[in-house]
Amino acid sequence: xxxxxxxxxxxxxxxxxxxxxxxxxxxxxxxxxxxxxxxxxxxxxxxxxxxxxxxxxxxxxxxxxxxxxxxxxxxxxxxxxxxxxxxxxxxxxxxxxxxxxxxxxxxxxxxxxxxxxxxxxxxxxxxxxxxxxxxxxxxxxxxxxxxxxxxxxxxxxxxxxxxxxxxxxxxxxxxxxxxxxxxxxxxxxxxxxxxxxxxxxxxxxxxxxxxxxxxxxxxxxxxxxxxxxxxxxxxxxxxxxxxxxxxxxxxxxxxxxxxxxxxxxxxxxxxxxxx
Numbered sequence: 001x002x003x004x005x006x007x008x009x010x011x012x013x014x015x016x017x018x019x020x021x022x023x024x025x026x027x028x029x030x031x032x033x034x035x036x037x038x039x040x041x042x043x044x045x046x047x048x049x050x051x052x053x054x055x056x057x058x059x060x061x062x063x064x065x066x067x068x069x070x071x072x073x074x075x076x077x078x079x080x081x082x083x084x085x086x087x088x089x090x091x092x093x094x095x096x097x098x099x100x101x102x103x104x105x106x107x108x109x110x111x112x113x114x115x116x117x118x119x120x121x122x123x124x125x126x127x128x129x130x131x132x133x134x135x136x137x138x139x140x141x142x143x144x145x146x147x148x149x150x151x152x153x154x155x156x157x158x159x160x161x162x163x164x165x166x167x168x169x170x171x172x173x174x175x176x177x178x179x180x181x182x183x184x185x186x187x188x189x190x191x192x193x194x195x196x197x198x199x200x201x202x203x204x205x206x207x208x209x210x211x212x213x214x215x216x217x218x219x220x221x222x223x224x225x226x227x228x229x230x231x232x233x234x235x236x237x238x239x240x241x242x243x244x245x246x247x248x249x250x251x252x253x254x255x256x257x258x259x260x261x262x263x264x265x266x267x268x269x270x271x272x273x274x275x
Contacts (some may be wrong), residue, residue, distance in 0.1 A: 025056050039074040067114075109159075114136065117134035131193075143194075147177050
């Protein structure tokens, strides 16, 4: 959950800067964009930024004009970890810290709409955990993923010990957590942490295109599909297949299922009503 970043920074931004200090928010057609904007601090995740990320995601999740969301970082990094200066003085007795620490990542994972992470540069500690909480991860060829918390005298606390195992398997996850070793983009793709690696400078463009394609489909079916795939990490195979079958049957109550199949028969593009 924590990287080695301790730089001071100022937030700022444009567009939605009246509402947000540490992120920028915009919308391109049916794609929402959230950009972490503490570039001087390599987008270190302080409490204020994580609250803003959650607030923006919740807003987009409730907005019917948004079909998918792209999450990226400004400057030289996706997010290089938590804000160590902010965290260093906290103790076990700090009730607010115990209540708040890590809970924001649960809110990210609970977003119903598909999340696409566009990762370049560092995705360390909480930055790696944030990427792991997204549904599709695209990485530039300079991306580095890691959980270096062991080097700071603690362990991942934003889901890293659990989601990393599910993404890359126990062997690699255990090595990364116990040593703090970073994983490059090519290895991350081979291991299954990222979907694809793009040349530097193209990852955001491609993430927006992936999100555009996702958002072009039926919104309720996308939500059902995300639920089904996400359940694979929680359930046994038999329970997961039973859950998938129930969700599959539920799509036949949707107008969009009727439209999609009729459009296929008629050899035309479907006109989704998102219901």
